[in-house]
Amino acid sequence: MVPVTPMDIRDTKSGYGLVTRIVHWLMAVAVIGMFVLGLWMVALNYYSPYYQTAPDIHRSVGMLLLFLLVFRFVWRLVNPKPDDSDLTPFERTASRFVHWGFYPLLFILMVSGYLISTSDGRPIQVFDWFSVPALVHDPGLETPAGLVHEILSYVTMAIVGVHTLAALKHHFIDHGQALKRIWSGPPSA
Amino acid sequence: MKSVRLLAALIAGSIVLSSPALSADYVIDTERAHASINFRIKHLGFSWLVGRFDDFNGTFTFDEEAPENSSVKVEIDTASVNTNHSERDKHLRGKDFLNVSKHPKATFESTSVKLDGDKAIIVGNLTLNGVTKEIEIDANRVGGGKDPWGGYRDGFHGTTSLPLKDFDINFDLGPASKNVDLTLEVEGIRK
Numbered sequence: 375m376v377p378v379t380p381m382d383i384r385d386t387k388s389g390y391g392l393v394t395r396i397v398h399w400l401m402a403v404a405v406i407g408m409f410v411l412g413l414w415m416v417a418l419n420y421y422s423p424y425y426q427t428a429p430d431i432h433r434s435v436g437m438l439l440l441f442l443l444v445f446r447f448v449w450r451l452v453n454p455k456p457d458d459s460d461l462t463p464f465e466r467t468a469s470r471f472v473h474w475g476f477y478p479l480l481f482i483l484m485v486s487g488y489l490i491s492t493s494d495g496r497p498i499q500v501f502d503w504f505s506v507p508a509l510v511h512d513p514g515l516e517t518p519a520g521l522v523h524e525i526l527s528y529v530t531m532a533i534v535g536v537h538t539l540a541a542l543k544h545h546f547i548d549h550g551q552a553l554k555r556i557w558s559g560p561p562s563a
Numbered sequence: 564m565k566s567v568r569l570l571a572a573l574i575a576g577s578i579v580l581s582s583p584a585l586s587a588d589y590v591i592d593t594e595r596a597h598a599s600i601n602f603r604i605k606h607l608g609f610s611w612l613v614g615r616f617d618d619f620n621g622t623f624t625f626d627e628e629a630p631e632n633s634s635v636k637v638e639i640d641t642a643s644v645n646t647n648h649s650e651r652d653k654h655l656r657g658k659d660f661l662n663v664s665k666h667p668k669a670t671f672e673s674t675s676v677k678l679d680g681d682k683a684i685i686v687g688n689l690t691l692n693g694v695t696k697e698i699e700i701d702a703n704r705v706g707g708g709k710d711p712w713g714g715y716r717d718g719f720h721g722t723t724s725l726p727l728k729d730f731d732i733n734f735d736l737g738p739a740s741k742n743v744d745l746t747l748e749v750e751g752i753r754k
Contacts, residue, residue, distance in 0.1 A: 420736055429650070494649040516649035517642065517656055 380559035385453035389551075389560025394453070397446050398556055402534075404439055405480070408432060409531055433491055434500045440484040447477050456560070460550045465540070469552075472537050479533065483526040489519035586626035589717060589751025591637070593620050597718075597750035600639060608739030614646035614655075616669075623751055625717050627707075630683055631676045635749075639669040641691075659734040666693045685721065691730040698723055700747065714752050721747035 382391040390398070415428035458466055491498050492508035493515035499505045545553040554561075591598045600616045621637030642663040644655045656663040673687035674697075685700040700721040707717030724744045727733070 420734070490653060491650055494647065494652075496649075513645065513647075513649060513652070514642075516653040520653050 378560045380561075382560065385456060386560055387454055387457050389456050389555040391453070391559065393449060394446075395556055395559060397442060397449070401439065401442060401446070404435060405530065406534065408435060408439070409527055411435075412527060430499070430501075433487070433498050434503075436484055436487050437498055437500045437506050440481075440488070443477070443480050443484065456555055458552070460548075461544075461552075465544070469540065472533060472540070475533065476537075479526060479530055483523060483530055486519045486523040486526065490516045490523060493519065585628045586624055586632055587715075588754045589623050589625060590754060591619075591621040591623065592716070592750045592752050593618075597716075597748075599748045600637075601746045601748070602743050603746070604736070604743045605739040607737055612646065614644060616640065616643050617645050618643035621671075621749075623749070625707075625751070630704075631678055633676050633683075634673045635671070635685060635687070636673070637671045639671075641667060641669050660692075660732050662692055666691075671698075689725075689730075691725075692732055694730045696729050698725065700745075702747075710752075716750055716752055718750040719747075721745075721749065723747075 495511040497505040544550040618640035623635035626632040702721040
């Protein structure tokens, strides 16, 4: 049997592989950063030099995050789930609910953002790289989509908070393995 | 005896109602879209940004012999603002501009019509963003008469200019963009 190491690409029973860890922290930073960027950009005045570039970056990063989210979901499905038997039954149920809940939550958050920009039929330009076409041409949809986007952004931040506090409690109070598993991967066997 | 008097009163009344006062009531033809509420505002002072309100309804009375007896009433769904760009339209519906969740309707109701040569000045109260202000619309009759489908129509063109701050819209679009011009194209079908 091949020994498990922190450099494993795939997840194993004993910990998260490189791909999961990198994607997790990349998305953690990006999702929180997007929340801050979003709040900031809608408050900019018209003559701010960032009035156009801030939303350009927000849209571009959002589209990349959407693709990354779909990849991450597939990756989760085709990889084994690391052992979480050090959690109490309540903690295990709660953590699974939050972990799986992030997928539909972030998916709807990102799709609603996409609809704000594309409901007039215009594509989203992702940096100077490629453009994502408008799939729904429905002028007026941007307002309900915007409401969903705004509400879910706050819900996401609330759940990020719960997720973070739970991880810190698990690490510092219960001395569990979860934070180590997602930071440095499985211990070398 | 009583019924005869009643009949006489009815006849007298109907004569008054159908007397050849040329004042007539019209419904603005929004059903088949022969009316539009258009606006334009300077973009940075470099060009005109054009938009419109897609959903509105209204009525007017028009007296060809004495146009000063005419009146008009219009109600606009502010959420129907359309500048052909979703992100901008969303912004216009929000609190920086039209506040449509709080103020879903804008209304205009004329109070008087003054004649000025071959044009008219329609004075009335415009309620927009929850603020009611008296405004003046320069109007002229484009034409009127029997339509080919058995109805009777009259059509008008109107313009006015509004300072945004009068209606508590304070988002700073720059020094060249303090006012919005309205152009109204109104065709009514006689009831």
